[in-house]
Amino acid sequence: MSTYENYVAQFGQFKKIDAFAYLDYLKSHQDEPRKHGKVVLVTADTPLKASRGEGKTTTSIALIDALRSRGIDAAAVLRQPSMGITAAGSKGGASGGGKASLTHPELVDWGLCGEMAAIAAAQNLLVSFAEKAIDDGSLDTIAVPRVSETPSRSLRRIRVDEGKNDVSERVVLTPTCELMQIVVLSRSMQEIGTRVSDMVAGEKDGKPVRFGEFIDLWRITNILTEAVKPAYTETMQGSPVYVHCGPFANVSIGIPSLVSVELACARHDVVIVEAGYGTDAGAQKWLDIAAREYGAQWPSAAIVVTRASTWRDNPDLRWRYPFHVHRLESLGIPAFPLINLWDGEDGQIPDLRRQASELEFREPIMGNLFRDGGEALVNQLDGFVEALRGDGASAVPETHKGMDILEDVRWIADSAYGVPAERVVMRDGFSESLEAACALCRSLGHDLNDYAVVAVKSPATMTDDDTAPEGSRSVTLKKVEVHAGAGLVQVNLTSSLTTPMPKIV
Template identity: 65%
Template sequence: MLTEQLNDYSFTYGDLKKIDAFAFMDNVKAHPENFKRGKVVLVTASTPLKASRGEGKTTTTIALIDALRRRGIDAAAVLRQPSMGITAAGSKGGASGGGKSTLAHPELADWGLTGEMGRIADAQNLLAAFCEKAVDDGVLATVSIPRVSETPSRSLRKVQVDGGKLNERFVLTPASEMMQIITLSRSLTEIEERIGNMIAGAAPETGKPVLVKDFVDVERIVRVVGNAVQPAYMESGEGSPVYIHCGPFGNVSLGIPGLIAVDMACALHDVVVVEAGYGADAGGQKWLDIACREYGAPWPAAAVVVTRATTWRDDPALQWRYPFAVNRLENLGIASFPMINLWEGEDDELPQLRATAQELGFRRPIVGNLWCDGGEGLVNQLDEFISSLESVNTGYSPESKAALSFADKIAFITENSYGVPANRVLEKEGFTDILAAARAEVKEAGIDFDNLAVLPVKSPATMTDDDTLPAEERTVTLKKVEIHSGAGLLHINLTTSLTTPMPKIV
């Protein structure tokens, strides 16, 4: 049931409730004494053996809030919107849970909600069109802003227009800079400022970078985005509140829901469960290192690290990845609970998994076939989890990485997120020149290079160059750089990972 505090800020759009979270948070800031300060629980996962195989994070998220509410705790979830072309139409199904741990109307989430993806795509594609016109007008010589599509197509990976005069490319809408901008922004003014700071392309003759705000009325683009900035309200099958906002991929983008939706949920509920895309090394890393440390998102009071039994046990050479994820979060002061999401035929693995977890010094695993049992299967396993939420947790608040140099940021990420120290971070041939060119471009645009948050672009199924090597031999290679100055991000390619992947046909 939609809380009464949101009545004045919500409206019906199609079959869903939409919430003006920006206006609501203005009220929260004006009268903080009237609202809660909910604690965030991060749901992340083991790195999957295959990128297309889900571990059950959304299923766990929904089961967890249902179980907490059964225990009398005011809990809610904040989820990302799935990508229709990849997630909903792919082999792993939608991003709305499953079985008894699902949304009341999963089809609404899986197939477009109220058109948010389309509005974000329209805004970025309109910007690209403005850039093409700017080429005709002599303002630009090249276009840096890619077009976007929610439907993947191999033919869109490299495109030439106007008789080959311009090279363009497409990325999927969830991987776009416009999606990142809306995910990170906490006001319409911030959205407008960030869009204006996107690098549109290079100027004729000088080759200097030209920002969008130099030739575009940015307010027009914000109007195109429309109600895509407003979270959608949904419920689990048991009636637990779920807010859905934004949908960036966890491997090539942020992998987290919109920060304004998380802020709103924390003002309304005691516990807010946030799911981050793919594994602890992908969306989990970006929640901690970008959302929290760079942009002030709430630090998790606890984490639930999901794995299928087969992911942990199938490949002995990769078994290190799950303990690494759990221990890394614990070392950051986050009470981290292993969650074994049982699938059919995995029950006989439980005794050995429990024994292994005890040997590794884990907290007692939370176990369940959440598809079959839903939140009911977790209710009696949450005593330690709930105690961890009730204990004093000041969070882990290191100095913002915005103060670190690029090299220090890379070292921080590779060592803490992948277990690879700085002396084993390699550079692909030519990377030094690519990085120098990026530095020069950013400087000419009037942007502080070291103030950009580093966003790793990587395969969702690997953490290092070769995860099967012994720990002391694993490396990470820096390969390519892409500037998203509007979002305030510097993309660093670590592995080959497409931004226009193809879905599995099912």
């Protein structure tokens, strides 16, 4: 048995990998054989409808199948989907489709990797501890929300009436919660415990109270024992796939856990990392949070997925796809446009190639991946493979920690959405929300500007109105929310909901 197999255990029809322990072993045994895989980010155009998606998971699966057929040791790291918001698989879940599918898509789509339920149980237990602290007189208010994987309008704001202890609570989707963010960003169980300890439970006499001040953290970390382990599965063609975590990139960070990517990089030469929604969402957060602030690997290349209908059918929105591709190229990341064709669109290929050439894209990669899987890509990857054999990625940009939060948000709007600083506006109440967040951090002994910024936005738009002329597009800031345990500050902008209702598509 190899050393690696000592850290792998059967979990139903999956395998679970103790990534924390395995990576610790590799750090302490420098002579142990390992790989240093290059990261490729699979991102997408901003979808016309948030409920549809462009096919990132299907692309990720087809891509590793194609690379492996060319003799390259490639693997994918996917996000665990949320069962509720995709209406129990009606959107297609997050396991690909057709020939570009996982061996057990129903298990991934229905949450049987396990971490979603365990994280929900742990976060809701934290809320229960906070309620008990109110009974005991240790808290006056509760700051941390309950979670559910299935959204409900009636639960967005609730009030628990217990006479003198009349407590306001709320419910958000499990993938968006602070505890999920903590699991995504942490490299050890000890770090998770420290971060949970720093989560703000609520207030007492106007001052914030952390969970570490009144609960035993082992109660939470024990619940997460299996949830912190990435699941291992395969494509229908036998290619390796790791699945772990899955916060939405519009209302959270939308990336797989950092340890799942590090694990895959230690095992494979090329690691395809899927980031949520479009380049303005998940890719922005991989680059600006995971890589810049948390030391994740800067991508050696990117695949930017679109559908022909998203890219071309609405003249007012055609600017978005070229913006995404050229932005990644401007960061030194070779960005390969991939057009995921639907049935009946094969005849559009010559026209799509012409338009891609006019836009000065790299040679586009095209195919009906649902129908043909990796076979559609094998002969189109010469330029992509050559880029991977290059001398490496650009240097990771310097940290923004310490930058004024408004300047940071304006920088994100400019670089990720194409909106200059002077057209970033503040809605009534935003300044008060920002000052309250600053006061909270001061009470905790921290500086709000030291937290990484998470833009909470609509998944289907980049600005207040993407159909507006370029010179008048704006971004409106709505409110600020501190996630002290995760080390993040969330800034709501444009039209954003933390508990959107499912779409039946």
